[in-house]
Amino acid sequence: MAPLKNKSQPPCFPKTPTGIAGLDEITEGGLPKGRTTLIYGEPGCGKTVLGMEFLVRGAENFAEAGLFISFEEEEQSLIDNLNCYGSDLKALIGKRLLKVTQIDLAAAEIIEAGSFSLDGLIAHIEHDIKTMHIKRLVIDSLDAIFSVLTRKDILRREFSRLLRWLKSNGITTIITGERGTDSLTKYGFEAYASDCVILLDHRICEQISKRRLRIVKYRGSSHGKDEYPCLINSQGFSVLPITSLKLDFAAESNWVSSGIEDLNRLCGGNGYYRGSSILLSGKAGTGKSSLACAFACAAGLRGEKCIYFSLEESEQQLTRNMRSVGIELTELLEQGSVKIQAFRPNYRGLEEHLFEITAAIEAFQPSCVVIDPITNFITVGSNDEVKSMLTRIIDHLKSRGITMLFTALTPGSGRPDETETQVSSMVDTWIALDLKLVGNSRHREIYVVKSRGMEHSHEICELVMSENGFSLRSLTQEQIA
Numbered sequence: 001m002a003p004l005k006n007k008s009q010p011p012c013f014p015k016t017p018t019g020i021a022g023l024d025e026i027t028e029g030g031l032p033k034g035r036t037t038l039i040y041g042e043p044g045c046g047k048t049v050l051g052m053e054f055l056v057r058g059a060e061n062f063a064e065a066g067l068f069i070s071f072e073e074e075e076q077s078l079i080d081n082l083n084c085y086g087s088d089l090k091a092l093i094g095k096r097l098l099k100v101t102q103i104d105l106a107a108a109e110i111i112e113a114g115s116f117s118l119d120g121l122i123a124h125i126e127h128d129i130k131t132m133h134i135k136r137l138v139i140d141s142l143d144a145i146f147s148v149l150t151r152k153d154i155l156r157r158e159f160s161r162l163l164r165w166l167k168s169n170g171i172t173t174i175i176t177g178e179r180g181t182d183s184l185t186k187y188g189f190e191a192y193a194s195d196c197v198i199l200l201d202h203r204i205c206e207q208i209s210k211r212r213l214r215i216v217k218y219r220g221s222s223h224g225k226d227e228y229p230c231l232i233n234s235q236g237f238s239v240l241p242i243t244s245l246k247l248d249f250a251a252e253s254n255w256v257s258s259g260i261e262d263l264n265r266l267c268g269g270n271g272y273y274r275g276s277s278i279l280l281s282g283k284a285g286t287g288k289s290s291l292a293c294a295f296a297c298a299a300g301l302r303g304e305k306c307i308y309f310s311l312e313e314s315e316q317q318l319t320r321n322m323r324s325v326g327i328e329l330t331e332l333l334e335q336g337s338v339k340i341q342a343f344r345p346n347y348r349g350l351e352e353h354l355f356e357i358t359a360a361i362e363a364f365q366p367s368c369v370v371i372d373p374i375t376n377f378i379t380v381g382s383n384d385e386v387k388s389m390l391t392r393i394i395d396h397l398k399s400r401g402i403t404m405l406f407t408a409l410t411p412g413s414g415r416p417d418e419t420e421t422q423v424s425s426m427v428d429t430w431i432a433l434d435l436k437l438v439g440n441s442r443h444r445e446i447y448v449v450k451s452r453g454m455e456h457s458h459e460i461c462e463l464v465m466s467e468n469g470f471s472l473r474s475l476t477q478e479q480i481a
Contacts, residue, residue, distance in 0.1 A: 013220055016064075016136070016172040019057025020050070022239030026215065026224030032195045034170040036163045040177040040185050041200035046211065046232050047176040049085065050200065051138035052078075053237040054174055056087045058136045059097035066136035067128050068100045069121075071144035075102050085236040096132055118145075118158045122165055129169060137166070141176040143186055156189045163193055184216065195219045200230070209349055213239055229351040240354050240392065249398040250275065251453075256368065256403050257302075259294030262472035263431075266446070266461065268454035272429055274367075275401040276452075277394050279424055281408040282433030287444055287463055288407040289313070291431075292370045293322045293329065294470065295405050300332035305366040308340045309357060311376040315340040326469040339364055350381045350389045358396055369397060373407040374423065383422060390423045428452045433463065446472065 017030035024030050031037045031054075039047050055066030070078055078100050079089045092098035103124065128134050146155050166173050175194070178186040184197070191197045197216040202209070213230040215223045229240040255270035264271040272278050278295075280288045292308070299306035310318055318340060319329045332338040341360055345353060361369060371393075377386045390406070397404045406423070424430050430449040435442050444463040448456045461472040 015221070016058075017062070018054050019061045020053055020237055020239065022228070022230070023213075026213075026228055026239060027196075027218065028221060028223055031172060031174070032219070032221070033172050035167055035195040036173040036175060036193075037196040037198060038175050038177055038185070038190050038194035039198045039200060040179055040190070042179050042202065045200035045202040046230070046237060047200060048073075048078075048140050049082065049232055050237045051140055051174045051176055052082045052089075053085070055098055055136050055138055056089070056092065056236070059092045059095075060087070063097070064135040065097050065132045066099070066138070067125065067132070067134045068098070068138045068140065069125070070100070070102045070140050071142075072140075073102065075100050078102075085232070085234065087236070099128060099132060099134075118162050121145075122162065125166075125171075126169075129171065134171065137171050137173040139173065139175045141178070142190075143178050146187060152187060152189065155187060156193070159190065160193050191216065201227075211351060229354065231351050231355045233352070233355065235359075238355060240351055240358070249395075250401060252276075252401065257295075257298045258291070259296075259298030260291070260470045260472075262461075262470065263291070263446075266448055266457045266459070266472060267429065267431075267451055268456045272403060272451075273453065274403055275398060276403060276428035277398070277426065278403075278405040278429045278431070279408060279427040280405065280431050280433065281410055281424070283410050283435055286433035286435055287446075287465055288409075288433060289318070289372050290322065290325050290327070290465060290470070291433075292372045292405055292407050293318065293327050294325075296338055296368065296370050297322075297327050297329060297332060299366075299368040300335070300337035304337065304368060305364060306338050306368040306370065307360060307364050307366045308338065308370040308372065309360075310340055310342040310372055311345055312373065314342045318342075324467060325465045326467055339366075345376045346379045348380070350377065350385055353377065353380075354389050354392060357393065361397070361402070367402060369402055369404045371404070371406050373409050375409040387422050391426060394423075394426055424449075429454070445475070 014033040015027070015029035015031065016033040017024050039050060041047055052068060055068055058064040058066050068078070083089055089098060089100065093100065103121070125137065142159065175190070177190050180186045180188060184191045196218045199214045199216050201212045201214070203212070204210070211230045211232065212227045214227045215225065231238050231240060252274040254274045255272065256274050257271040258264050258267065280291055282288055296306040296308050313321065315333070319333070322329055329338060333340065374386070374390060377389065381389070394404065406427070408423070429451040432447055432449050434445045436445055444465070445460055446463040447460040448458070460475055462475055464471045464473060
């Protein structure tokens with residue numbers, strides 16, 4: 001039987017990049033160029049912000065003029081409200097890269113007496129296309145017009161006619177709409193006529209605000225099909241980093257030191273692979289933060305940058321406490337090679353933490369990252385949600401070749417090689433710490449649970465911490481027992 005011939009895939013139609021962080025990634029290039037995208041959701045989910053962000057990024061990043069048409073909010077009110085998201089709308093308006101206009105629903109040119117027609121709206125848009133060379137359009141929202149008419153057959157006819165006219169003029173358009181009760185959208189037909197449909201959802205779970213974005217459909221293009229965390233903050237609208245569809249990260253053969261020579265030898269001789277992920281797990285008081293700081297300090301002494309996210313101690317506390325084990329962070333902090341960012345996880349949701357962490361990493365451009373401890377995120381999300389967030393962080397850092405170290409608290413009754421966040425299977429190197437009672441004193445124990453690609457030791461050692469630093473000692477059989 002003759003082998004089947006591989007048919008060449010037809011080229012995907014052109015796309016218009018949104019310029020919005022994360023959205024272009026899950027749409028695989030942006031919104032359908034010259035076509036219409038419907039964005040729908042309940043009040044407060046971010047439809048207007050996303051629409052304006054699309055126009056602003058188009059003007060700032062691609063020099064494409066945009067038109068924002070509102071039927072409910074006044075022009076100045078829109079500008080004042082949306083300026084708080086980090087862009088100067090008046091400057092863009094002055095450069096004729098952006099126009100914001102409100103259309104009065106009572107105006108005769110929009111709803112004609114005796115019959116419903118969008119001819120007046122089309123004429124309004126056509127005028128701006130010719131005078132400003134509009135390439136991007138946001139209509140917020142047609143529901144305000146449709147609400148005055150009950151005949152869905154006429155609404156659907158006019159909506160489809162508007163979309164065909166926009167397509168014939170090559171305008172990449174976003175139309176916002178309300179979420180329906182018995183259908184996707186309020187009137188039911190908008191999603192069928194649109195080329196791309198995006199759902200925005202704003203939910204409250206256990207008093208924590210969570211925003212999600214999902215691409216319901218995208219004609220002629222593959223796309224991410226899951227729900228993705230999104231965020232609205234002072235920088236505007238963003239879709240948070242997603243897990244990679246392919247495990248195609250580079251595998252470095254170079255090493256970075258753990259900061260402790262004995263631990264380097266325990267791991268195989270040189271420490272950790274550069275760009276790998278390391279987990280330190282153990283009960284309270286086993287030395288996780290101390291080992292994490294030794295790793296951060298070693299990076300700074302090598303002349304590399306390390307950002308340390310401390311979820312339990314302030315920068316001053318961490319700096320003071322580490323002096324007791326021979327780690328001096330003050331000079332490295334002053335030089336800017338080590339940066340400590342301390343915060344409590346329960347003051348915001350996981351999406352905001354994910355955005356803040358990735359934004360801080362992008363701004364600082366470190367080669368090493370520490371998060372101490374990741375188990376504190378469980379206070380603002382379930383185990384599965386925290387695992388999803390950490391997966392995104394791991395993929396985000398691996399794609400950039402950044403070496404990352406996490407600490408995880410083991411519950412008092414749990415084993416040191418168990419974690420609440422279930423992240424242990426994803427990391428490359430896993431080191432467990434424990435406390436054992438020997439006579440009338442407690443000893444710290446340390447061992448490597450796994451270390452991918454390394455001929456690591458399987459020995460359980462005693463971790464000795466003093467003002468002179470760290471050392472590992474072999475244990476006798478009686479001590480291990």
